[in-house]
Amino acid sequence: MNTSKKNxxxxxxxxxxxxAASQIIEEQGVEGLSMRKLADTVGVSRTAPYxxxxxxxxxxxxxAEKGFQQQAQRLLALRTQKxxxxxQLFAAxxxxxxxxxxxxxxxxxxxxxxxxxxxxxxxxxxKVASKHTFKCWIDWVEVLQKDSVLPSDNTPLxxxxxxxxxxxxxxxxxxxxxxxxQSDLTQMKxxxxxxxxxxxxxxx
Amino acid sequence: MNTSKKNxxxxxxxxxxxxAASQIIEEQGVEGLSMRKLADTVGVSRTAPYxxxxxxxxxxxxxAEKGFQQQAQRLLALRTQKxxxxxQLFAAxxxxxxxxxxxxxxxxxxxxxxxxxxxxxxxxxxKVASKHTFKCWIDWVEVLQKDSVLPSDNTPLxxxxxxxxxxxxxxxxxxxxxxxxQSDLTQMKxxxxxxxxxxxxxxx
DNA sequence: TTGATATGTTGACAGTGTCAAGATAGGTTT
DNA sequence: AAACCTATCTTGACACTGTCAACATATCAA
Numbered sequence: 001m002n003t004s005k006k007n008x009x010x011x012x013x014x015x016x017x018x019x020a021a022s023q024i025i026e027e028q029g030v031e032g033l034s035m036r037k038l039a040d041t042v043g044v045s046r047t048a049p050y051x052x053x054x055x056x057x058x059x060x061x062x063x064a065e066k067g068f069q070q071q072a073q074r075l076l077a078l079r080t081q082k083x084x085x086x087x088q089l090f091a092a093x094x095x096x097x098x099x100x101x102x103x104x105x106x107x108x109x110x111x112x113x114x115x116x117x118x119x120x121x122x123x124x125x126x127k128v129a130s131k132h133t134f135k136c137w138i139d140w141v142e143v144l145q146k147d148s149v150l151p152s153d154n155t156p157l158x159x160x161x162x163x164x165x166x167x168x169x170x171x172x173x174x175x176x177x178x179x180x181x182q183s184d185l186t187q188m189k190x191x192x193x194x195x196x197x198x199x200x201x202x203x204x
Numbered sequence: 205m206n207t208s209k210k211n212x213x214x215x216x217x218x219x220x221x222x223x224a225a226s227q228i229i230e231e232q233g234v235e236g237l238s239m240r241k242l243a244d245t246v247g248v249s250r251t252a253p254y255x256x257x258x259x260x261x262x263x264x265x266x267x268a269e270k271g272f273q274q275q276a277q278r279l280l281a282l283r284t285q286k287x288x289x290x291x292q293l294f295a296a297x298x299x300x301x302x303x304x305x306x307x308x309x310x311x312x313x314x315x316x317x318x319x320x321x322x323x324x325x326x327x328x329x330x331k332v333a334s335k336h337t338f339k340c341w342i343d344w345v346e347v348l349q350k351d352s353v354l355p356s357d358n359t360p361l362x363x364x365x366x367x368x369x370x371x372x373x374x375x376x377x378x379x380x381x382x383x384x385x386q387s388d389l390t391q392m393k394x395x396x397x398x399x400x401x402x403x404x405x406x407x408x
Numbered sequence: 409t410t411g412a413t414a415t416g417t418t419g420a421c422a423g424t425g426t427c428a429a430g431a432t433a434g435g436t437t438t
Numbered sequence: 439a440a441a442c443c444t445a446t447c448t449t450g451a452c453a454c455t456g457t458c459a460a461c462a463t464a465t466c467a468a
């Protein structure tokens with residue numbers, strides 16, 4: 001059929017490839033993933049994967065897409081979780097976002113790195129998934145603005161863009177190995193929260 | 205001699221390689237640079253460059269180092285330039301930093317990308333150069349704190365780290381092709397400045 | 409002149425992504 | 439049941455990559 005591959009020769013190569021690729025990337029990064037090695041780990045010949053993914057790029061897009069879906073779900077969960085003040089929820093999100101990004105460095109890099117967005121061509125469905133994730137973020141930003149957590153001197157889009165850019169930048173510095181001191185991270189996260197929130201400098 | 209290569213066979217291969225490589229990278233990015241093509245453009249055989257650079261990595265490090273030196277000089281120039289209020293100077297720097305990063309995307313990526321810092325091993329002298337550039341930044345941050353442009357609720361190091369991370373994040377989003385709308389950039393830069401500066405919310 | 413050393417060359421090896429041509433196995437149609 | 443189509447997998451091949459080893463030569467010092 002179309003969607004569900006039955007036991008042809010391998011079983012379910014599509015899924016096996018995605019799983020193996022995901023693991024290799026988590027361990028060695030995108031640079032460590034080669035189609036040939038991947039095929040070898042799964043136990044098929046070099047070109048077998050090309051019957052399931054047009055390209056190496058297509059495989060990576062599919063992988064990244066899964067990451068975006070997970071992140072979108074996490075964002076939605078946060079919005080519904082109404083217990084606790086918004087400020088603390090936001091602070092918790094910042095911590096979570098960065099911890100998560102750093103714990104899964106390589107996946108984060110796959111999702112937001114130039115391998116997919118610049119060098120390769122992002123898939124149509126990958127674009128959709130990432131835009132949806134971003135929309136979830138913007139929606140939450142709007143709420144945070146109403147709760148006076150984030151500044152209201154601009155549209156939710158702009159505030160969402162710049163605040164996210166800040167988080168992204170911090171994440172990248174650690175992920176790319178420019179900053180390495182994990183001990184700095186905690187303090188930087190807290191400073192970043194102060195920088196982003198309205199309550200940054202309490203007016204009297 | 206040691207430093208100045210005279211007219212041996214080629215003339216000055218070291219410099220020629222750096223120039224050609226720099227140009228290729230500006231045009232096609234790091235991914236578009238291959239040692240073989242580079243040697244070909246310069247007009248030598250494939251392995252000739254290896255007598256001037258131990259590695260492809262070493263060549264890239266040398267290239268990035270030049271970038272850091274330029275940036276450090278620009279930072280120093282800003283600090284001595286005392287005309288105009290500090291706030292406006294800082295705003296101008298933010299604009300310049302991002303415009304420059306985006307205009308020379310590929311060089312920026314070389315300097316701060318994972319190609320050098322994560323995948324490859326950054327040179328000893330590259331580390332020195334980048335640290336020096338960063339120190340220039342921190343020194344200026346200290347001044348900006350005293351001028352009440354940047355917040356003083358933390359050390360110059362921390363403030364410097366987080367503010368720079370924000371700029372870096374914004375730069376990366378455009379460089380990596382995640383954001384493409386140049387028209388958004390102007391507004392995002394201005395919002396970012398507001399986010400970073402103390403005057404963000406004027407206290408009455 | 410005699411070396412030493414810096415610089416350049418060709419040949420080779422292992423690795424990469426991916427196309428083309430052929431084999432086979434599964435499901436569908438007659 | 440036989441015939442056929444198509445999804446899947448295979449081997450072979452090509453052009454590309456970084457870089458090592460061995461060899462050639464040009465330049466400078468003794």
